[in-house]
Amino acid sequence: MRKPDSGVQLRFIRPMEPELVEQPPKGGEWGHEVKFDGYRTQIIKDADGIRFYTKNGFDWTDKYRPLAEEAKTIAAESFIIEGETIVTNEAGLSDFHALRSAITRRPQDLYLVAFDLLHLDGRDLRDMPLKDRREILQALIPAGGHIQFSEALPGTGDAVYLLACEANLEGIVSKRLDSPYRSGATMNWRKIKCYVEKEMDIIGVKRETGKPAVVLMADKGHYMGGAFVTFKADKRQALWDRVQGRVGAPPPKGLAREKAEWLKPGLVGRVKFLKGEEKLRHASLKDFWEE
Known part of the structure:
Protein backbone atom coordinates (compact mmCIF):
# COMPACT_ATOMS: atom_id res chain seq x y z
CA MET A 1 0.00 0.00 0.00
CA CYS A 194 -34.94 -5.15 20.21
CA TYR A 195 -38.40 -4.60 21.63
CA VAL A 196 -39.36 -3.78 25.22
CA GLU A 197 -42.70 -3.81 27.03
CA LYS A 198 -43.86 -1.22 29.54
CA GLU A 199 -47.01 -0.17 31.38
CA MET A 200 -48.29 3.28 30.40
CA ASP A 201 -51.46 5.34 30.72
CA ILE A 202 -53.94 5.23 27.83
CA ILE A 203 -54.92 8.90 27.41
CA GLY A 204 -56.70 8.80 24.06
CA VAL A 205 -57.74 6.78 21.02
CA LYS A 206 -57.84 7.32 17.28
CA ARG A 207 -60.52 5.40 15.38
CA GLU A 208 -60.76 6.47 11.75
CA THR A 209 -62.58 4.57 9.02
CA GLY A 210 -60.17 2.64 6.84
CA LYS A 211 -57.22 3.08 9.20
CA PRO A 212 -55.86 0.87 12.00
CA ALA A 213 -57.08 1.84 15.47
CA VAL A 214 -54.48 3.49 17.70
CA VAL A 215 -54.30 4.15 21.44
CA LEU A 216 -52.36 7.20 22.59
CA MET A 217 -50.02 6.62 25.51
CA ALA A 218 -48.35 8.68 28.23
CA ASP A 219 -45.58 7.68 30.63
CA LYS A 220 -45.54 9.58 33.93
CA GLY A 221 -47.37 12.47 32.31
CA HIS A 222 -45.17 12.61 29.20
CA TYR A 223 -46.86 11.94 25.87
CA MET A 224 -45.19 8.97 24.16
CA GLY A 225 -47.18 8.54 20.96
CA GLY A 226 -49.48 5.87 19.60
CA ALA A 227 -49.66 2.07 19.69
CA PHE A 228 -51.67 -0.04 17.26
CA VAL A 229 -54.61 -2.08 18.52
CA THR A 230 -54.34 -5.58 17.03
CA PHE A 231 -56.69 -7.52 19.33
CA LYS A 232 -59.27 -9.98 18.06
CA ALA A 233 -62.90 -8.82 17.96
CA ASP A 234 -63.98 -9.76 21.50
CA LYS A 235 -60.99 -8.18 23.27
CA ARG A 236 -61.13 -5.15 20.99
CA GLN A 237 -64.78 -4.62 21.91
CA ALA A 238 -63.92 -4.91 25.60
CA LEU A 239 -61.36 -2.15 25.13
CA TRP A 240 -63.87 0.11 23.37
CA ASP A 241 -66.40 -0.49 26.16
CA ARG A 242 -63.90 0.78 28.72
CA VAL A 243 -62.87 3.66 26.46
CA GLN A 244 -66.48 4.78 26.03
CA GLY A 245 -66.92 5.32 29.75
CA ARG A 246 -63.90 7.64 29.88
CA VAL A 247 -64.30 9.80 26.75
CA GLY A 248 -64.60 13.53 27.35
CA ALA A 249 -61.31 14.67 28.87
CA PRO A 250 -59.76 17.90 27.54
CA PRO A 251 -56.81 17.50 25.14
CA PRO A 252 -53.43 17.40 26.92
CA LYS A 253 -51.26 20.46 26.53
CA GLY A 254 -49.81 20.69 23.04
CA LEU A 255 -52.06 17.99 21.57
CA ALA A 256 -55.22 19.95 20.79
CA ARG A 257 -54.72 19.49 17.05
CA GLU A 258 -54.66 15.69 17.29
CA LYS A 259 -57.85 14.17 15.92
CA ALA A 260 -58.46 11.91 18.90
CA GLU A 261 -60.92 11.02 21.63
CA TRP A 262 -59.29 12.02 24.92
CA LEU A 263 -59.86 9.91 28.01
CA LYS A 264 -60.24 10.56 31.70
CA PRO A 265 -57.52 8.94 33.84
CA GLY A 266 -57.64 5.34 34.98
CA LEU A 267 -57.09 3.16 31.90
CA VAL A 268 -53.66 1.51 31.73
CA GLY A 269 -52.05 -0.53 28.97
CA ARG A 270 -48.99 -2.69 28.43
CA VAL A 271 -47.32 -1.61 25.21
CA LYS A 272 -44.57 -3.27 23.18
CA PHE A 273 -42.23 -0.94 21.28
CA LEU A 274 -38.75 -0.54 19.83
CA LYS A 275 -36.04 -0.03 22.41
CA GLY A 276 -33.88 3.09 22.30
CA GLU A 277 -36.49 5.47 20.84
CA GLU A 278 -37.60 8.73 22.49
CA LYS A 279 -41.21 8.11 21.41
CA LEU A 280 -43.18 4.96 20.72
CA ARG A 281 -42.17 3.39 17.42
CA HIS A 282 -43.50 0.17 15.86
CA ALA A 283 -45.64 -0.06 18.99
CA SER A 284 -48.60 -2.32 19.72
CA LEU A 285 -50.95 -2.62 22.69
CA LYS A 286 -50.57 -6.04 24.33
CA ASP A 287 -53.07 -5.74 27.20
CA PHE A 288 -55.13 -3.20 29.16
CA TRP A 289 -56.91 -2.81 32.51
CA GLU A 290 -58.49 -0.24 34.76
CA GLU A 291 -56.65 1.00 37.79
Whole structure:
Protein backbone atom coordinates (compact mmCIF):
# COMPACT_ATOMS: atom_id res chain seq x y z
CA MET A 1 0.00 0.00 0.00
CA ARG A 2 1.58 3.24 -1.13
CA LYS A 3 2.35 6.06 1.24
CA PRO A 4 0.49 9.32 0.70
CA ASP A 5 1.95 12.65 -0.19
CA SER A 6 2.85 14.53 2.98
CA GLY A 7 0.21 17.15 2.20
CA VAL A 8 -2.74 14.77 1.75
CA GLN A 9 -6.08 16.30 2.77
CA LEU A 10 -9.24 14.28 3.30
CA ARG A 11 -12.86 15.38 3.47
CA PHE A 12 -15.81 14.15 5.49
CA ILE A 13 -17.72 11.36 3.72
CA ARG A 14 -21.49 11.16 4.12
CA PRO A 15 -22.20 7.99 6.12
CA MET A 16 -23.63 4.74 4.83
CA GLU A 17 -26.94 4.23 6.65
CA PRO A 18 -28.51 0.86 7.57
CA GLU A 19 -32.22 0.41 6.92
CA LEU A 20 -34.44 -0.53 9.87
CA VAL A 21 -36.02 -3.98 9.38
CA GLU A 22 -38.04 -6.33 11.57
CA GLN A 23 -35.94 -9.52 11.28
CA PRO A 24 -32.21 -10.20 10.79
CA PRO A 25 -31.19 -11.53 7.35
CA LYS A 26 -30.42 -15.21 6.87
CA GLY A 27 -27.34 -16.72 5.25
CA GLY A 28 -23.61 -16.87 5.70
CA GLU A 29 -22.93 -13.79 3.56
CA TRP A 30 -23.87 -11.51 6.46
CA GLY A 31 -21.87 -10.32 9.46
CA HIS A 32 -23.56 -9.19 12.67
CA GLU A 33 -22.42 -6.55 15.17
CA VAL A 34 -23.85 -4.98 18.31
CA LYS A 35 -25.92 -1.86 17.65
CA PHE A 36 -24.33 0.59 20.04
CA ASP A 37 -26.50 3.35 21.47
CA GLY A 38 -24.45 6.47 20.82
CA TYR A 39 -23.44 9.12 18.27
CA ARG A 40 -22.23 8.11 14.81
CA THR A 41 -18.70 9.45 14.41
CA GLN A 42 -16.12 9.76 11.63
CA ILE A 43 -12.43 10.20 12.48
CA ILE A 44 -10.17 11.78 9.88
CA LYS A 45 -6.40 11.98 10.07
CA ASP A 46 -4.49 13.85 7.34
CA ALA A 47 -1.93 16.63 6.94
CA ASP A 48 -4.13 18.87 9.10
CA GLY A 49 -4.15 16.42 12.01
CA ILE A 50 -6.98 14.54 13.76
CA ARG A 51 -10.62 15.59 13.39
CA PHE A 52 -13.83 14.05 14.73
CA TYR A 53 -17.08 14.59 12.81
CA THR A 54 -20.70 13.95 13.68
CA LYS A 55 -23.12 12.05 11.45
CA ASN A 56 -24.06 15.34 9.77
CA GLY A 57 -20.49 16.52 9.26
CA PHE A 58 -20.07 18.88 12.22
CA ASP A 59 -16.56 19.10 13.70
CA TRP A 60 -16.73 17.88 17.31
CA THR A 61 -13.00 17.38 17.85
CA ASP A 62 -12.94 19.68 20.87
CA LYS A 63 -15.82 17.79 22.49
CA TYR A 64 -14.01 14.48 21.96
CA ARG A 65 -10.55 15.73 22.94
CA PRO A 66 -9.42 12.65 24.94
CA LEU A 67 -10.42 10.36 22.05
CA ALA A 68 -8.71 12.69 19.58
CA GLU A 69 -5.48 12.44 21.58
CA GLU A 70 -5.74 8.65 21.59
CA ALA A 71 -6.40 8.59 17.84
CA LYS A 72 -2.91 10.02 17.33
CA THR A 73 -1.47 6.67 18.45
CA ILE A 74 -3.04 4.79 15.51
CA ALA A 75 -0.08 3.89 13.31
CA ALA A 76 -1.03 5.36 9.94
CA GLU A 77 -0.15 8.49 7.96
CA SER A 78 -3.78 9.16 7.09
CA PHE A 79 -7.15 7.48 7.55
CA ILE A 80 -10.92 7.82 7.69
CA ILE A 81 -12.47 5.57 10.36
CA GLU A 82 -16.19 5.16 11.00
CA GLY A 83 -17.49 4.37 14.46
CA GLU A 84 -19.89 5.13 17.29
CA THR A 85 -19.06 7.34 20.27
CA ILE A 86 -20.58 5.90 23.45
CA VAL A 87 -20.46 5.99 27.22
CA THR A 88 -21.19 2.90 29.29
CA ASN A 89 -23.29 2.40 32.41
CA GLU A 90 -22.52 0.27 35.46
CA ALA A 91 -23.58 -2.86 33.56
CA GLY A 92 -21.10 -2.08 30.80
CA LEU A 93 -23.83 -1.31 28.26
CA SER A 94 -23.88 1.80 26.07
CA ASP A 95 -26.12 4.44 27.65
CA PHE A 96 -27.46 7.02 25.21
CA HIS A 97 -29.22 9.08 27.88
CA ALA A 98 -25.95 9.59 29.79
CA LEU A 99 -23.93 10.41 26.68
CA ARG A 100 -24.66 14.13 26.39
CA SER A 101 -23.64 14.89 29.99
CA ALA A 102 -20.55 12.69 29.61
CA ILE A 103 -19.42 14.71 26.58
CA THR A 104 -19.59 17.98 28.54
CA ARG A 105 -18.63 16.82 32.05
CA ARG A 106 -16.46 13.70 31.74
CA PRO A 107 -15.17 13.25 28.18
CA GLN A 108 -12.42 11.00 29.54
CA ASP A 109 -15.13 8.31 29.97
CA LEU A 110 -16.08 8.26 26.28
CA TYR A 111 -15.36 5.30 24.02
CA LEU A 112 -15.21 5.12 20.24
CA VAL A 113 -16.24 1.75 18.81
CA ALA A 114 -14.74 1.58 15.30
CA PHE A 115 -16.54 -0.54 12.71
CA ASP A 116 -15.34 0.54 9.26
CA LEU A 117 -12.31 1.94 7.44
CA LEU A 118 -12.88 4.13 4.38
CA HIS A 119 -9.42 5.47 3.65
CA LEU A 120 -5.89 4.48 4.65
CA ASP A 121 -2.50 5.97 3.74
CA GLY A 122 -3.51 7.53 0.45
CA ARG A 123 -5.82 4.75 -0.68
CA ASP A 124 -9.61 4.96 -0.94
CA LEU A 125 -10.96 1.63 0.39
CA ARG A 126 -14.67 2.16 -0.29
CA ASP A 127 -14.78 -0.23 -3.25
CA MET A 128 -13.17 -2.97 -1.18
CA PRO A 129 -15.52 -5.60 0.37
CA LEU A 130 -16.55 -4.84 3.93
CA LYS A 131 -14.89 -8.02 5.23
CA ASP A 132 -11.50 -6.90 3.91
CA ARG A 133 -11.90 -3.31 5.16
CA ARG A 134 -12.70 -4.60 8.63
CA GLU A 135 -9.72 -6.97 8.68
CA ILE A 136 -7.40 -4.02 7.99
CA LEU A 137 -9.19 -1.89 10.57
CA GLN A 138 -8.92 -4.56 13.29
CA ALA A 139 -5.16 -4.77 12.79
CA LEU A 140 -4.94 -0.99 12.96
CA ILE A 141 -6.69 -0.44 16.32
CA PRO A 142 -4.44 -0.89 19.39
CA ALA A 143 -5.85 -3.09 22.15
CA GLY A 144 -6.85 -1.82 25.58
CA GLY A 145 -7.73 1.78 24.80
CA HIS A 146 -10.88 3.86 24.55
CA ILE A 147 -10.87 3.44 20.76
CA GLN A 148 -11.95 -0.15 20.24
CA PHE A 149 -12.80 -2.43 17.33
CA SER A 150 -16.43 -3.52 16.91
CA GLU A 151 -16.13 -7.30 16.97
CA ALA A 152 -18.44 -9.39 14.81
CA LEU A 153 -20.74 -11.68 16.80
CA PRO A 154 -20.54 -15.39 15.95
CA GLY A 155 -23.66 -17.27 14.90
CA THR A 156 -26.66 -16.88 12.66
CA GLY A 157 -28.57 -13.60 12.51
CA ASP A 158 -31.53 -15.04 14.43
CA ALA A 159 -29.30 -16.40 17.20
CA VAL A 160 -27.26 -13.22 17.50
CA TYR A 161 -30.41 -11.08 17.63
CA LEU A 162 -31.95 -13.25 20.36
CA LEU A 163 -28.81 -13.10 22.49
CA ALA A 164 -28.53 -9.33 22.01
CA CYS A 165 -32.08 -8.76 23.22
CA GLU A 166 -31.63 -11.13 26.17
CA ALA A 167 -28.49 -9.16 27.12
CA ASN A 168 -30.58 -5.93 27.13
CA LEU A 169 -28.74 -4.47 24.15
CA GLU A 170 -30.49 -2.05 21.78
CA GLY A 171 -30.21 -4.47 18.87
CA ILE A 172 -27.82 -5.57 16.12
CA VAL A 173 -26.58 -4.32 12.76
CA SER A 174 -26.27 -6.92 9.99
CA LYS A 175 -23.98 -6.14 7.05
CA ARG A 176 -23.25 -7.94 3.80
CA LEU A 177 -19.63 -9.02 4.01
CA ASP A 178 -19.02 -8.31 0.32
CA SER A 179 -20.61 -4.84 0.31
CA PRO A 180 -18.67 -1.75 -0.79
CA TYR A 181 -19.13 1.49 1.13
CA ARG A 182 -21.77 3.75 -0.40
CA SER A 183 -23.05 6.92 1.27
CA GLY A 184 -26.75 7.03 2.09
CA ALA A 185 -29.39 4.45 2.97
CA THR A 186 -28.81 0.86 1.87
CA MET A 187 -30.26 -2.60 2.38
CA ASN A 188 -26.71 -3.99 2.36
CA TRP A 189 -26.64 -2.83 5.98
CA ARG A 190 -29.68 -3.53 8.16
CA LYS A 191 -30.42 -2.58 11.76
CA ILE A 192 -32.70 -4.78 13.82
CA LYS A 193 -33.77 -3.29 17.13
CA CYS A 194 -34.94 -5.15 20.21
CA TYR A 195 -38.40 -4.60 21.63
CA VAL A 196 -39.36 -3.78 25.22
CA GLU A 197 -42.70 -3.81 27.03
CA LYS A 198 -43.86 -1.22 29.54
CA GLU A 199 -47.01 -0.17 31.38
CA MET A 200 -48.29 3.28 30.40
CA ASP A 201 -51.46 5.34 30.72
CA ILE A 202 -53.94 5.23 27.83
CA ILE A 203 -54.92 8.90 27.41
CA GLY A 204 -56.70 8.80 24.06
CA VAL A 205 -57.74 6.78 21.02
CA LYS A 206 -57.84 7.32 17.28
CA ARG A 207 -60.52 5.40 15.38
CA GLU A 208 -60.76 6.47 11.75
CA THR A 209 -62.58 4.57 9.02
CA GLY A 210 -60.17 2.64 6.84
CA LYS A 211 -57.22 3.08 9.20
CA PRO A 212 -55.86 0.87 12.00
CA ALA A 213 -57.08 1.84 15.47
CA VAL A 214 -54.48 3.49 17.70
CA VAL A 215 -54.30 4.15 21.44
CA LEU A 216 -52.36 7.20 22.59
CA MET A 217 -50.02 6.62 25.51
CA ALA A 218 -48.35 8.68 28.23
CA ASP A 219 -45.58 7.68 30.63
CA LYS A 220 -45.54 9.58 33.93
CA GLY A 221 -47.37 12.47 32.31
CA HIS A 222 -45.17 12.61 29.20
CA TYR A 223 -46.86 11.94 25.87
CA MET A 224 -45.19 8.97 24.16
CA GLY A 225 -47.18 8.54 20.96
CA GLY A 226 -49.48 5.87 19.60
CA ALA A 227 -49.66 2.07 19.69
CA PHE A 228 -51.67 -0.04 17.26
CA VAL A 229 -54.61 -2.08 18.52
CA THR A 230 -54.34 -5.58 17.03
CA PHE A 231 -56.69 -7.52 19.33
CA LYS A 232 -59.27 -9.98 18.06
CA ALA A 233 -62.90 -8.82 17.96
CA ASP A 234 -63.98 -9.76 21.50
CA LYS A 235 -60.99 -8.18 23.27
CA ARG A 236 -61.13 -5.15 20.99
CA GLN A 237 -64.78 -4.62 21.91
CA ALA A 238 -63.92 -4.91 25.60
CA LEU A 239 -61.36 -2.15 25.13
CA TRP A 240 -63.87 0.11 23.37
CA ASP A 241 -66.40 -0.49 26.16
CA ARG A 242 -63.90 0.78 28.72
CA VAL A 243 -62.87 3.66 26.46
CA GLN A 244 -66.48 4.78 26.03
CA GLY A 245 -66.92 5.32 29.75
CA ARG A 246 -63.90 7.64 29.88
CA VAL A 247 -64.30 9.80 26.75
CA GLY A 248 -64.60 13.53 27.35
CA ALA A 249 -61.31 14.67 28.87
CA PRO A 250 -59.76 17.90 27.54
CA PRO A 251 -56.81 17.50 25.14
CA PRO A 252 -53.43 17.40 26.92
CA LYS A 253 -51.26 20.46 26.53
CA GLY A 254 -49.81 20.69 23.04
CA LEU A 255 -52.06 17.99 21.57
CA ALA A 256 -55.22 19.95 20.79
CA ARG A 257 -54.72 19.49 17.05
CA GLU A 258 -54.66 15.69 17.29
CA LYS A 259 -57.85 14.17 15.92
CA ALA A 260 -58.46 11.91 18.90
CA GLU A 261 -60.92 11.02 21.63
CA TRP A 262 -59.29 12.02 24.92
CA LEU A 263 -59.86 9.91 28.01
CA LYS A 264 -60.24 10.56 31.70
CA PRO A 265 -57.52 8.94 33.84
CA GLY A 266 -57.64 5.34 34.98
CA LEU A 267 -57.09 3.16 31.90
CA VAL A 268 -53.66 1.51 31.73
CA GLY A 269 -52.05 -0.53 28.97
CA ARG A 270 -48.99 -2.69 28.43
CA VAL A 271 -47.32 -1.61 25.21
CA LYS A 272 -44.57 -3.27 23.18
CA PHE A 273 -42.23 -0.94 21.28
CA LEU A 274 -38.75 -0.54 19.83
CA LYS A 275 -36.04 -0.03 22.41
CA GLY A 276 -33.88 3.09 22.30
CA GLU A 277 -36.49 5.47 20.84
CA GLU A 278 -37.60 8.73 22.49
CA LYS A 279 -41.21 8.11 21.41
CA LEU A 280 -43.18 4.96 20.72
CA ARG A 281 -42.17 3.39 17.42
CA HIS A 282 -43.50 0.17 15.86
CA ALA A 283 -45.64 -0.06 18.99
CA SER A 284 -48.60 -2.32 19.72
CA LEU A 285 -50.95 -2.62 22.69
CA LYS A 286 -50.57 -6.04 24.33
CA ASP A 287 -53.07 -5.74 27.20
CA PHE A 288 -55.13 -3.20 29.16
CA TRP A 289 -56.91 -2.81 32.51
CA GLU A 290 -58.49 -0.24 34.76
CA GLU A 291 -56.65 1.00 37.79
